[in-house]
Amino acid sequence: MTSLSEIPARLAAVKQRIERAALDAGRAPESVRLLAVSKFHTPESIRRAYAAGQRDFGENYVQELRDKSDLLADLPDLRFHLIGHLQTNKVRQVVGVASRIHTVDSLRLVDELEKRQAQSSTTAVARPSHEEHVPAEARLRCLVAVNIAGEETKSGATPAEVPAIVERLRQSKHLLVDGLFTVPPLGPAETARPHFEALRALRDELGGARELPELSMGMSADLEVAIAAGATWVRVGTDIFGARPAHEGVQRDPTGREEQ
Numbered sequence: 001m002t003s004l005s006e007i008p009a010r011l012a013a014v015k016q017r018i019e020r021a022a023l024d025a026g027r028a029p030e031s032v033r034l035l036a037v038s039k040f041h042t043p044e045s046i047r048r049a050y051a052a053g054q055r056d057f058g059e060n061y062v063q064e065l066r067d068k069s070d071l072l073a074d075l076p077d078l079r080f081h082l083i084g085h086l087q088t089n090k091v092r093q094v095v096g097v098a099s100r101i102h103t104v105d106s107l108r109l110v111d112e113l114e115k116r117q118a119q120s121s122t123t124a125v126a127r128p129s130h131e132e133h134v135p136a137e138a139r140l141r142c143l144v145a146v147n148i149a150g151e152e153t154k155s156g157a158t159p160a161e162v163p164a165i166v167e168r169l170r171q172s173k174h175l176l177v178d179g180l181f182t183v184p185p186l187g188p189a190e191t192a193r194p195h196f197e198a199l200r201a202l203r204d205e206l207g208g209a210r211e212l213p214e215l216s217m218g219m220s221a222d223l224e225v226a227i228a229a230g231a232t233w234v235r236v237g238t239d240i241f242g243a244r245p246a247h248e249g250v251q252r253d254p255t256g257r258e259e260q
């Protein structure tokens with residue numbers, strides 16, 4: 001396992017890879033943001049990355065996200081993003097805690113998120129929930145998770161389901177949809193390219209970058225390929241924090257990839 005003291009240098013190396021990949025793709029480096037995936041890593045690891053300037057962190061499990069959010073409540077501007085599959089019965093626990101949900105994958109989930117976000121933003125700023133226009137900062141930002149290769153074992157909406165989910169999100173007053181998310185099938189980095197390109201093509205069919213600017217795709221092994229295909233959020237765990245510690249009761253990596 002990586003020691004805490006190595007985290008700043010590893011983080012800097014990942015940022016350099018991102019910058020180089022963006023420039024190679026003819027893109028502005030600021031157009032790609034880094035989500036540090038901290039699942040199974042300790043709050044102390046997050047503190048190290050935060051001290052080195054990182055603000056956005058990805059977690060796969062609602063309970064773990066909540067626990068870490070409580071333990072790190074003293075860090076201003078720290079943002080947790082949910083990047084694991086979200087069950088409808090967990091929505092209540094994540095609304096008001098996560099700054100963004102990357103994994104909206106059903107109409108039922110949209111409706112539950114809308115209901116809970118309406119309740120939470122009403123109490124937070126004392127705004128009547130019947131008010132017509134809810135300002136962007138009072139809305140919960142969402143991405144639609146797409147099972148881009150139609151894998152049996154993976155969660156995420158099928159590409160055919162995505163338009164209806166995006167539309168339902170657009171109609172939800174307390175939610176804001178601004179992009180798509182995917183995890184491509186397991187394989188060498190280069191095999192991910194057509195899947196990343198397919199996600200981008202799906203986004204282009206749904207109104208393009210003006211409507212859906214964010215593409216959450218690319219991890220430690222394939223972030224360069226994802227950036228070449230248009231990623232705006234790359235989600236990097238291992239190359240920042242080291243191999244994930246074994247976690248009781250979890251046999252498989254939540255991405256559907258085997259732990260190394």
Ligand SMILES: *Cc1c(COP(=O)(O)O)cnc(C)c1O
Binds near residue numbers: 239255
């Ligand atoms: C764990 C995880 C990552 C990070 O994967 P690494 O290979 O460790 O960089 C990215 N995205 C999702 C959805 C994950 O579950």
